Amino acid sequence: MxxxxxxxxxxxxxxxxxxxxxxxxxxxxxxxxxxxxxxxxxxxxxxxxxxxxxxxxxxxxxxxxxxxxxxxxxxxxxxxxxxxxxxxxxxxxxxxxxxxLNNTVSSFTATHDEKIESVIKLNPFGGNLSPRKKERLFETIIEETGTNWRALARKLKIRECVIIKIDAEETTLADKVKKILEIYEQRADPQRWFFVLCDALEESYRRDIADSLRNIIVMNI
Incomplete structure (x- = not known):
């Protein structure tokens, strides 16, 4: 590489x-x-x-x-x-x-973002979001985040002592990410959860995962 x-x-x-x-x-x-x-x-x-x-x-x-x-x-x-x-x-x-260059490209994505926002309004966290779509979203994060899990946890405002505990108790990277998502789901804003999650991924230098989630959220699944 x-x-x-x-x-x-x-x-x-x-x-x-x-x-x-x-x-x-x-x-x-x-x-x-x-x-x-x-x-x-x-x-x-x-x-x-x-x-x-x-x-x-x-x-x-x-x-x-x-x-x-x-x-x-x-x-x-x-x-x-x-x-x-x-x-x-x-x-x-x-x-x-x-x-x-990235800022220029992002200016062309407004229509797609508006569609995402419309979907989220109709499918709040814990509301009408289909189990299959939620599973697909979470699977993508769990499988792709890898060693960036600590950075993601911090961007999701998870306390350092909790991160240390997760690291000690969970063996695999996938299990660590899964635990982070469980904690986040319990306290996430039903209307803003998706945007906060994508922002956290981008700030953790995993924009690729955030882009994948944006594509999944508008799928008819």
Whole structure:
């Protein structure tokens, strides 16, 4: 599988940072910046490398393809970093261009979105939504979410202590996602549940799943 531009950039920064005698100094400095985001004294103390720090920040949704500030913080502290900072700037410019393109494409989906809203009004959660359609929606999320389940849980406003409990009690990724959906279903707004769920998936960088749900919800099943 070809690595994304984001992964290549992150790997280069990790390689450069791990090879410098100032690795420990840089690690302590950047860790301190994101101490609040790490949000766990035990996890904070366990982080011993730049690679581990960046992984934790990805889990916490602080670092992602669309938010690379932690990479810049590391790069700024490296010696002879002009070329690396130029690559970061180029990456950000490309990302902005892609975002503009996505916004242009989304402007053509208004009619489809209106149809979805009409379906949801007629089929509130726990109301007239057919069991088959609900099963299809949930199966898609359970089968496709995978390792993004924690990010999805956080975007659905599920508390961190509950996420930790789910992780400890449920063995498979599918079971973890299923548990998240059970919790969400119990408290979801009957009229807004679908839109909140799709927004959470998109914010978890799984727009592909959200798009699949939008197609399923308007099916005559």
């Amino acid at each position: 070809t690595k994304s531009e984001y992964s290549l950039l992150k790997d280069e920064i990790i390689l450069r940072a791990s090879g410098t005698p100032r690795h420990g100094e840089i690690l302590r400095s950047v860790k301190e910046i994101y101490k609040q985001s790490i949000n766990s004294k035990r996890r904070y103390e366990q982080i011993e490398t730049i690679a581990q720090l960046l992984k934790v920040l990805e889990i916490r949704d602080v670092l992602s393809e669309n938010s690379i500030e932690p990479l810049k913080e590391v790069a700024r502290r490296l010696q002879d970093n002009n070329e690396l900072l130029r690559k970061i700037t180029d990456y950000e410019l490309i990302s902005v261009s892609k975002k503009d």
